[in-house]
Amino acid sequence: MAAHCENEIIARIKAGCTNDFEYLVRSYQGSLFRIVGNLVDSSMVEDLVQDVFLSTFAQIQNFDPRLGTFRTWIYRIARNRALNFRKKKREQLMVEEPLVVEQHTPSHDLLVKEAFSRLDQALNELKFQDRVIFVLAELEGLSYAEIAQIEKLALGTVKSKLARVKIKLRNALQPYVS
Amino acid sequence: MKKETFYTQWKEHRCRVPVPKHFATGIMARIENQVQKEGYELPAGLTDIQDRLMQWSAAAGLVLIGLFRILYIAANLLRANQLLP
Numbered sequence: 191m192a193a194h195c196e197n198e199i200i201a202r203i204k205a206g207c208t209n210d211f212e213y214l215v216r217s218y219q220g221s222l223f224r225i226v227g228n229l230v231d232s233s234m235v236e237d238l239v240q241d242v243f244l245s246t247f248a249q250i251q252n253f254d255p256r257l258g259t260f261r262t263w264i265y266r267i268a269r270n271r272a273l274n275f276r277k278k279k280r281e282q283l284m285v286e287e288p289l290v291v292e293q294h295t296p297s298h299d300l301l302v303k304e305a306f307s308r309l310d311q312a313l314n315e316l317k318f319q320d321r322v323i324f325v326l327a328e329l330e331g332l333s334y335a336e337i338a339q340i341e342k343l344a345l346g347t348v349k350s351k352l353a354r355v356k357i358k359l360r361n362a363l364q365p366y367v368s
Numbered sequence: 369m370k371k372e373t374f375y376t377q378w379k380e381h382r383c384r385v386p387v388p389k390h391f392a393t394g395i396m397a398r399i400e401n402q403v404q405k406e407g408y409e410l411p412a413g414l415t416d417i418q419d420r421l422m423q424w425s426a427a428a429g430l431v432l433i434g435l436f437r438i439l440y441i442a443a444n445l446l447r448a449n450q451l452l453p
Contacts, residue, residue, distance in 0.1 A: 208403055215392040227385035236388055243395045244402075302377070309378045329383050363371050 197255045228325045229272040242268045266340045269322050305366040312362035324355045
C-alpha cells in the first residue's frame, strides 16, 4: 500500500471511520505474523499479533506521519510486544518446535531437516535485537534505514550487526555442507 | 548441497507462518465492541465532576458538624454562666 494512501486511511480512522482500520489489518497481518512468529513461542503468536493490532488502534491518534512511516511504527509496536512477552514469561527462545507449516517433499531429506534444525537453534541463540534485525532484514526485506528507525540504532550499527548474524547462521551450516 | 541453498531454503521455510482464517474479521469485531463500550461510558470530564462533588459535599458536611459543635459548647458555657450566683 502506498504511503500516501495509507496516511489518508489513517486520517479517516482518526476522524472516526473505525471500519477503515480493516484495510490496515489485512495489509499487515501477514508480515506481523511472520515477524512475531519468528520472535516468540509459536503458541502465543496469534494472541500477540491481535494485541499489536488492538494497541495500534488505541494509539493511532499518536501516529504522526511526519516522524516516520506507518510500517516502521507498527513494526516497532510488534517488536516491543514480543520483547515484553519474552521478559514476562522468561521463556526460553523458541525450541525446535516448528511454528511454520511443514511441507514435506522428497527433497526434504534428513540432512535438510537437521540443517534447518541447526539453523533454528543458531537463531534461538541470538540476542533479541540481533534476531529482530535478522527477521526484519532477511525475512521481511526492510531497508537498513527502516530497521535503524525501528531499533533506534545508527545505520552502520544495523549493517554490522546483520553481517555478524549472517556469518553466525552460515557457520552453523558448516557440518552439513559437502 | 551448497551453504547458500540451505540458507535460502531455510529462510523460505521460516517465512511460512500462516495467518488464521477470519483473523481480520475477529480483530474488527473486537474493535467494534471496544468502540461501543467506550460510547456508553461516562466521558472523563463528567467523572471528574462527580468526584469533586463528592469531595465538596464531604467537606461541607464536616464544616457543618464543626460549627454545630462550637455552637453547642458556646451555648452550654452561656447557660453555665447564667446558673452562677
